[in-house]
Amino acid sequence: MPLFARRPTAAAVPDLLPPPGLHLLAMEFRAPWEFGAVLPAWPLLQNAPLGDGHSIIVFPGLTAGDPTTLPLRHYLESRNYQTFGWGQGLNLGPRPGVLETARRMLEETCQRSGARVSLVGWSLGGVYARELAKEMPDRVRCVITLGTPFAGPHTSTNAWRIYQFASGRDPGREHEQHDLPVAPPVPTTSIYSRSDGVVAWRGSIQAPAPHNPHTENIEVVASHFGLGLNPSAWWVVADRLSQPAGMGGTWKPFQRPRIPGGRLLFPDPQRG
Numbered sequence: 001m002p003l004f005a006r007r008p009t010a011a012a013v014p015d016l017l018p019p020p021g022l023h024l025l026a027m028e029f030r031a032p033w034e035f036g037a038v039l040p041a042w043p044l045l046q047n048a049p050l051g052d053g054h055s056i057i058v059f060p061g062l063t064a065g066d067p068t069t070l071p072l073r074h075y076l077e078s079r080n081y082q083t084f085g086w087g088q089g090l091n092l093g094p095r096p097g098v099l100e101t102a103r104r105m106l107e108e109t110c111q112r113s114g115a116r117v118s119l120v121g122w123s124l125g126g127v128y129a130r131e132l133a134k135e136m137p138d139r140v141r142c143v144i145t146l147g148t149p150f151a152g153p154h155t156s157t158n159a160w161r162i163y164q165f166a167s168g169r170d171p172g173r174e175h176e177q178h179d180l181p182v183a184p185p186v187p188t189t190s191i192y193s194r195s196d197g198v199v200a201w202r203g204s205i206q207a208p209a210p211h212n213p214h215t216e217n218i219e220v221v222a223s224h225f226g227l228g229l230n231p232s233a234w235w236v237v238a239d240r241l242s243q244p245a246g247m248g249g250t251w252k253p254f255q256r257p258r259i260p261g262g263r264l265l266f267p268d269p270q271r272g
Helices: 023-036 040-044 066-078 098-113 124-135 160-169 171-177 232-239
Strands: 055-059 081-086 117-122 140-146 188-192 215-219
Touching: 023 040, 040 066, 040 232, 055 066, 055 098, 066 081, 066 117, 066 160, 066 232, 081 098, 098 117, 117 124, 117 171, 124 140, 124 188, 140 232, 188 232
Parallel strands: 055 081, 055 117, 117 140, 140 188, 188 215
Antiparallel strands: none
């Protein structure tokens, strides 16, 4: 089976999209403060919509593992979801057996719960989530990514050399062989930050998809390393997971919550 399923070509990907500058990369050190903001934000976070109890698999970023997604998963469990880590240790790229195990986990989780499963992916983990949804759309309820680089060249991130070293794969060749920018055929949300110091934010923008009108790009103020720990991003994830299942007309795009500082936390939910 190929690394990722081939799909129809998406909108043109920019050939020249530089990675974030050193000033943004230096700002990645603010990630611990983003997580520290969870405690004072907790009362507001508990006002996010409750879920219907369906299952969610959360994929970590490059060189990260399930412990990094544990805070987000605990929060989602407080919103009435059943969450699972990816269960494969550190994410060192799509090495032999990784995607096969992910497919099997999705299938087993779907069979066990008796319902479609939502997929949430942080950075590289979001690529897994998107591609699994393309391969197995009848098993996936929705896809949510956080700072995932799917719409730009591999050189639009400050981590492509780390990916090459960790995975043993040529990221440039993989971008040429697979249509990562194509949207999955299920409701899809890309959460991004213009102050991301690792991934060029334009590389996380989903182009309009004629085959799927239920796609959106939502901006939050966060670092790349803090996206999965950021209270604003958590709110968006919980809000999007609460959407009704399926591709019917009940799906609605994200609306900025009416909370103190909402315009600062969510600069423009429809911009992209």
